[in-house]
Amino acid sequence: MIFGMAIFIGSFKINITANGAEYPFHFGKLGVLDFPYIWHNVTYVVGFMKYILAILIVIFITNEFSFRTVRQNVIDGMSRTEYINSKLISTLLFGIASTVFVFLITLILGFVRSNGTASDVIFMRSSFLVGYFIELMSILTFAFFIGLLIKRAGFAIIAVMVYAFVIEPLIGYKIPEPYDAFLPISSSREIIDIPFKRYTQGLVDMEFNETPSVLYSAISLGYIALWSGLSHWLFAKRDL
Amino acid sequence: MNDLSLEIPKGSVYGILGPNGSGKTTTLGMILGIIAPSYGSYDWFGRTDGEVMRQKVGAILENPNFYPYLNGRDNLKIVADIKKVSYDKIDPTLERVGLLHRSGDKFRTYSLGMKQRLAIGAALLCDPEVLILDEPTNGLDPAGIAQIRQLITEVAQSGVTILLASHLLDEVEKVCTHVAVLKTGNMLYSGPVSSAFNSLGTIEVSADNLTNLRQRLEQHSHIGSIQQQGELLHCEITSEINLADLNRELVQEQVVPSHLRHVKPRLEDYFLEITK
Numbered sequence: 274m275i276f277g278m279a280i281f282i283g284s285f286k287i288n289i290t291a292n293g294a295e296y297p298f299h300f301g302k303l304g305v306l307d308f309p310y311i312w313h314n315v316t317y318v319v320g321f322m323k324y325i326l327a328i329l330i331v332i333f334i335t336n337e338f339s340f341r342t343v344r345q346n347v348i349d350g351m352s353r354t355e356y357i358n359s360k361l362i363s364t365l366l367f368g369i370a371s372t373v374f375v376f377l378i379t380l381i382l383g384f385v386r387s388n389g390t391a392s393d394v395i396f397m398r399s400s401f402l403v404g405y406f407i408e409l410m411s412i413l414t415f416a417f418f419i420g421l422l423i424k425r426a427g428f429a430i431i432a433v434m435v436y437a438f439v440i441e442p443l444i445g446y447k448i449p450e451p452y453d454a455f456l457p458i459s460s461s462r463e464i465i466d467i468p469f470k471r472y473t474q475g476l477v478d479m480e481f482n483e484t485p486s487v488l489y490s491a492i493s494l495g496y497i498a499l500w501s502g503l504s505h506w507l508f509a510k511r512d513l
Numbered sequence: 514m515n516d517l518s519l520e521i522p523k524g525s526v527y528g529i530l531g532p533n534g535s536g537k538t539t540t541l542g543m544i545l546g547i548i549a550p551s552y553g554s555y556d557w558f559g560r561t562d563g564e565v566m567r568q569k570v571g572a573i574l575e576n577p578n579f580y581p582y583l584n585g586r587d588n589l590k591i592v593a594d595i596k597k598v599s600y601d602k603i604d605p606t607l608e609r610v611g612l613l614h615r616s617g618d619k620f621r622t623y624s625l626g627m628k629q630r631l632a633i634g635a636a637l638l639c640d641p642e643v644l645i646l647d648e649p650t651n652g653l654d655p656a657g658i659a660q661i662r663q664l665i666t667e668v669a670q671s672g673v674t675i676l677l678a679s680h681l682l683d684e685v686e687k688v689c690t691h692v693a694v695l696k697t698g699n700m701l702y703s704g705p706v707s708s709a710f711n712s713l714g715t716i717e718v719s720a721d722n723l724t725n726l727r728q729r730l731e732q733h734s735h736i737g738s739i740q741q742q743g744e745l746l747h748c749e750i751t752s753e754i755n756l757a758d759l760n761r762e763l764v765q766e767q768v769v770p771s772h773l774r775h776v777k778p779r780l781e782d783y784f785l786e787i788t789k
Contacts, residue, residue, distance in 0.1 A: 345578040348545045349595045349635070350568030513547045 313483075315379045316405040317465050323409050324437065326371060327416035330364055331429045334420030344513040353509050361501055364413050372406040404464040404485030411461035411493040412437075414500035421504050454489070457496050463489040514539060514550075515698045521676065521691075526669045528685040528706070529678040530784060531695035537678040538575060540695070541647055545572055558642075568596045571636025572645040577628040581621035585612055585631055588620055589638060596639045603638070610634040610664070626657045633664065644668060645676045650684070662688065682784055694787060701787050716748045716759075719772035726768050733759075745772065 337343040337360075346356060376399075416433050423429040437458045445453035454463050464485050514536050521527050529537045542548035544555050546563050557566035579588040589603045607613040610630040615623065623631065629649065636644055646665070650658045658681075665688055669675055679685050685692060686706065693703040716736075720726040723746065730736050730748055737749035756775055763770055 340580060341576070341578040342580055344547055344574070346591075346595060347547060348567065348572050348574060349592050350564060350566075350570075351595045352564035355564075510549060512542075512549060 311379055311383045312399045312401040313465065315382065316375065316401040317467065319375055320405065320408060320462070320465060323412050324434070326367070326409065327412045327433055328430050330367065330413050330416045331420040331433060332426050333363070333367075334360065334417055335424055335426040335429055338424040339426070347513060354505060357505050357508050361414075361417065361504070364417055365410070368406060368410045368413055371409060372402055375405060376402055401465060401485050404490060407490050407493050407497075408461040408464050411496050412458065414497045414504075415457055418500040418504045418507070421507055455492055460489050460492040460496065464493060514543075515700075517695075517698075517700055519693060519700075519703060521674060523674050524672055525690045526665070526675045526677065526688055528689035528692040529676065529695065530680075530682065530685060530692055531678075534697065535695040536698045537695060538647055541572075541574060541645055541676070541678060545570075545574065545645065547574070569639060569641055570643045570645065571639060571641035572647075573629075573632045573636055573649060574645075574647045576651070577632035579620045579628070579631065579635075582619060584617050584619050585623070586616040588631065589616075589635060592635045592638055598639045602640075606634045606638050609637065611660075625652045626654065629653060629657070629661075633661070637668070641673065643674045643676065647678045648680065649677070650679075650681060658684075683779075686779070694784065696787075714750065714778040715776045716750055716754065716756075717772060717774040717776055718746050718748060718770050719744050720763075720768055720770050722768065726763070726770070729763060729766055729768050733762075747776075 337346075343356070347353065351359075416429075419433050419436075420426075420429045423432055441456050441458050445456060445459060448456075454460055466486070517536070517540060519540075529540065531537050539548060543550045544557075544563075546567065554561070555563075557563060557570070560566055580591070583591075585607065586603060589606065590600060592598075593600055593603060604613065604616075607616050610633055612627060612630055612634060615627060620628070620631070629652065633646075633649060636646070649665070650661050653661065662684060665675060665677070669688070677685065677689060689706055691704060692706050694701040718726060718730065723741070723744070727739060727741075727746060730739060730746065735750055735752045735754050737751045739749075740747045754775075756773060760770060760773055
């Protein structure tokens with residue numbers, strides 16, 4: 274699906290009329306899918322998929338409650354920490370798998386569009402993959418914790434979505450910049466800056482970050498630790 | 514629970530009886546690490562690291578819980594991993610509970626009886642020293658119930674300590690060596706089954722002349738209260754009576770019993786009595 278989207282965008286061509294003159298605007302020629310910029314562009318776009326993956330993680334956790342297998346596993350002799358760790362590791366593997374998938378897709382897209390580029394150029398900006406991974410894990414661990422907290426799939430999914438799209442933005446209005454981006458969801462979003470600013474740099478004057486942000490990555494790592502720790506703490510003393 | 518304290522002797526078959534809501538599952542939940550007690554402690558084999566010790570215990574609590582999208586064998590593999598038991602034990606255990614032929618089918622296709630049997634299989638997987646069964650015959654048909662009773666007896670004979678929470682009083686009576694009776698969180702009795710109640714029981718007597726019979730019996734030193742039900746007199750006995758002797762005595766006094774029977778006490782009567 275992403276593949277198709279990318280091909281579609283790559284061949285898109287529109288005519289922009291500005292100041293009375295016509296400027297043919299060919300996306301493909303912009304080099305959206307060229308190495309090394311492709312890493313930035315693709316990881317930005319697939320960032321929107323993270324909500325779907327987060328829902329999967331919620332289901333992953335809440336299933337254990339609806340099947341009551343969480344109870345049986347603890348009865349059988351799994352300690353509380355062992356249990357949470359095993360689930361967190363599965364989530365981590367899930368995140369890694371997704372990142373590898375993005376890596377492969379991006380490589381393929383890049384080769385399809387580019388014409389023979391040197392291998393050091395190909396991998397030059399691939400640090401964006403790491404940024405993607407951190408962004409993904411940040412929301413996955415958040416979804417993990419909410420799933421653990423609420424235990425029912427439907428409510429937990431709604432909770433995650435409402436928080437991400439309604440509550441956090443509302444809190445964000447109350448907090449002065451730039452601290453509003455220190456909130457859980459927002460901080461992970463800021464790791465990878467909007468890549469298209471590169472292409473508007475001539476037209477509009479905006480700040481633009483050419484590499485994944487170290488600051489927001491660090492903050493996101495902090496949140497990952499927070500949600501993981503909270504999950505352990507929550508689970509330790511609960512009745513099942 | 515209200516200050517519950519129990520000691521389970523090794524090798525016993527300990528029944529936990531009580532009406533719904535008396536705290537049987539709560540008690541079992543506490544010693545299995547599922548429910549946190551407000552205070553108090555418990556130990557397994559004298560040790561307090563419950564999580565590790567539970568790997569040597571087999572337990573079913575309330576319902577069989579397994580992953581519906583996995584088959585029987587895979588579900589048991591998960592249990593084997595948690596209990597650190599070799600996969601070699603899986604097939605013999607499935608055989609023992611009669612599920613080997615369905616081990617490749619997904620759990621959600623199992624009937625209730627099969628699900629229960631898989632749960633028992635999982636509990637037996639680690640050759641446990643202690644087996645905890647909460648209503649193991651829940652939802653089973655009579656054939657299933659008989660099977661489970663058979664299994665419990667076999668396992669008990671091999672020296673395993675069994676904790677059995679049940680409503681089925683006659684099962685408990687047949688199988689258990691000790692019993693604890695609970696009601697709304699309180700323990701009413703705990704101890705050996707045989708001394709759970711007045712083991713002397715009652716005597717049913719009838720004769721053509723009931724009034725005479727009653728008079729004679731009231732004078733008997735070993736007979737307590739007498740109740741009449743239709744043509745029968747039910748007499749509580751206060752100490753051992755030999756029926757042949759009683760028969761002879763009555764005949765000598767010109768009262769010939771047409772019906773004479775010793776009714777052994779039943780756990781059910783006792784249970785209903787004390788949980789009233």
